[in-house]
Amino acid sequence: MKAIVPKLIEEYASAHTTSHSALLEELEEYTLSNCAHPQMLIGRLEGALLRMLVCISDARRILEVGLFTGYSALTMAEMLPHNGELISCEMNTESAQIAQSFFDRSPYGHKISVRLGSALDTIKTLDPKTPFDLVFIDADKENYSAYYEATLPLLNTGGLMLADNTLWSGNVLKPQAQSDRALVAFNDRVQHDDRVENVLLTVRDGLTLIRKK
Numbered sequence: 189m190k191a192i193v194p195k196l197i198e199e200y201a202s203a204h205t206t207s208h209s210a211l212l213e214e215l216e217e218y219t220l221s222n223c224a225h226p227q228m229l230i231g232r233l234e235g236a237l238l239r240m241l242v243c244i245s246d247a248r249r250i251l252e253v254g255l256f257t258g259y260s261a262l263t264m265a266e267m268l269p270h271n272g273e274l275i276s277c278e279m280n281t282e283s284a285q286i287a288q289s290f291f292d293r294s295p296y297g298h299k300i301s302v303r304l305g306s307a308l309d310t311i312k313t314l315d316p317k318t319p320f321d322l323v324f325i326d327a328d329k330e331n332y333s334a335y336y337e338a339t340l341p342l343l344n345t346g347g348l349m350l351a352d353n354t355l356w357s358g359n360v361l362k363p364q365a366q367s368d369r370a371l372v373a374f375n376d377r378v379q380h381d382d383r384v385e386n387v388l389l390t391v392r393d394g395l396t397l398i399r400k401k
């Protein structure tokens with residue numbers, strides 16, 4: 189991921205953000221040292237923003253599309269009430285195993301349920317009568333529009349959807365690859381959808397906040 193925020197500004201912002209837990213720090217270090225594509229980790233700054241959004245939205249149920257090694261899931265689970273629930277969809281078995289090993293060591297891990305397999309298939313099995321308060325999308329970019337359409341009906345009125353990487357290293361300005369074009373299409377779809385209101389933040393690689401009306 190090419191940085192679109194100057195490195196020194198990113199470091200300054202992180203230094204002036206509430207620190208994460210020791211277990212999350214360990215998970216971050218493990219991912220950076222041992223996993224392919226460690227840039228997929230959301231990191232401390234965006235993690236703190238997710239924590240804040242979970243807290244101020246008073247979320248009780250969260251759906252995550254794209255687990256990776258579990259940093260975002262564990263970050264959000266820490267702010268859920270004791271009986272809160274986070275369902276996370278993941279295709280990669282190895283990543284899910286790494287995530288679960290950290291969840292098992294956390295007092296918040298019991299709130300997280302990992303569903304292996306296609307996220308779109310998993311979403312089809314979820315009961316719309318038990319909607320979610322928050323949805324976090326951070327998976328394959330080509331399917332962002334499909335994830336959006338599949339999860340929006342499962343989101344409570346007034347609920348919050350978050351979509352990561354929506355600036356895609358700035359490639360949305362001059363899209364060439366399929367992933368670039370997919371994110372441009374997603375951003376345009378959200379912008380012109382009268383079911384929601386939205387703001388695209390220039391945090392790290394772009395984070396779009398979407399509120400269902």
